[in-house]
Ligand SMILES: Nc1ncnc2c1ncn2[C@@H]1O[C@H](COP(=O)(O)OP(=O)(O)O)[C@@H](O)[C@H]1O
């Protein structure tokens with residue numbers, strides 16, 4: 001036994017790099033081995049009749065159904081509708097959230113006026129407002145988009161507000177010795193300094209958007225992924241329901257990746273760029 | 280910069296008269312304090328922790344209000360704090376010319392970074408700098424404005440001893456070139472003796488000791504006069520050497 005630790009390293013060049021490449025592929029394969037195994041087991045259980053397809057369609061069936069739905073245009077159409085709703089709602093949420101956070105983050109008066117009502121509203125579960133929204137806005141696009149907007153505004157507002165309020169006062173002191181105007185301070189200190197928190201808020205907002213959309217589309221809608229799934233329920237089509245779930249999953253994953261990409265490009269100045277956690 | 284020397288030396292002096300400062304109606308931290316710094320003069324401000332050195336400097340910088348007394352100072356001043364206070368989201372050279380928006384900024388940033396020996400890091404992100412490098416950048420940011428009066432609040436206190444020596448040398452060189460008035464807050468008597476024309480000691484709200492340092496530059500610790508002044512200042516600070 002020795003209490004000496006020797007750490008060595010080699011430069012990756014030529015052969016070693018190739019070797020590492022195959023090693024990376026191996027790691028990749030290992031990461032996906034267990035999901036693949038699970039799906040295989042699932043397929044096996046369905047094929048052998050162990051699992052009733054009335055409860056759960058088989059992976060093969062889901063693939064076939066998915067393809068059919070793509071071919072006859074059902075999926076692309078409903079996906080387009082859902083995407084548009086989510087994007088509109090999120091767009092409204094970002095605009096409103098950012099404006100409110102700037103008002104309450106940059107002025108004491110603004111904080112007194114804006115923050116208290118928002119903190120109270122925030123404690124309401126947004127989904128509980130569904131009946132009220134339908135009553136107010138009918139069954140068109142408005143209640144769905146607004147529900148998404150409502151849910152997604154809070155994470156944007158809360159995080160950006162916190163980001164602005166926690167700017168290091170020493171930096172503000174420094175810019176004041178440089179004779180910065182209010183506008184210069186906002187542009188060079190507050191906005192870039194609060195950007196990490198804004199992006200964290202955005203990540204939550206995106207997650208909330210999908211959640212709100214799922215509920216809004218399942219409660220009342222003539223189109224959209226949620227509607228497609230509810231329709232399928234009436235005909236016991238678990239395969240279509242599962243296709244819908246899969247689509248939601250992929251959408252969630254993709255949007256999360258987009259925000260992560262934004263984080264890694266916009267926050268390049270952080271040496272230990274926090275590898276984003278999932279929402 | 281050479282043409283500036285005469286202009287600066289004939290410029291405004293820093294004059295503090297009867298400055299009193301209290302926090303929340305408590306006892307005065309600065310108590311009818313008087314201090315004058317001539318144009319181009321290098322003054323070291325010594326004092327125990329909590330004696331009000333930073334308060335005086337912040338008042339001079341315009342960060343704290345003048346409530347009692349009067350302060351006269353040149354318009355163009357710069358401050359370097361103990362922490363570098365660089366904006367993490369701007370590259371080093373952009374931090375140096377922060378707030379300046381004309382065409383020549385890039386060139387000016389490069390010139391001043393060269394002066395402080397940081398050219399090779401001009402495009403780095405601040406959070407990747409070492410403590411000494413970050414403080415050099417802060418110094419560059421202060422100098423690029425060609426201040427008539429430069430304030431340094433324990434700028435090297437957080438650096439390791441070796442880096443501190445290098446930075447002191449750098450400040451000596453820069454001052455020789457720029458000849459702005461300097462107020463260096465420090466609790467390091469040697470630092471004061473290496474750099475300043477005059478050392479003042481702040482105690483109970485006033486300048487109690489005011490010692491000229493007529494040593495030739497560059498200064499050496501081994502100089503017997505250096506030794507005498509050090510004992511004198513340490514005595515004034517209440518630290519008795521045997
Ligand atoms: N913003 C403030 N509010 C209340 N007291 C303060 C504030 N700033 C400084 N003080 C007090 O003033 C005294 C001098 O502080 P400071 O000027 O920072 O001392 P130094 O820089 O000499 O160590 C200390 O007793 C400190 O507690």
Ligand SMILES: [Mg+2]
Pocket residue numbers: 332333334
């Ligand atoms: Mg201090």
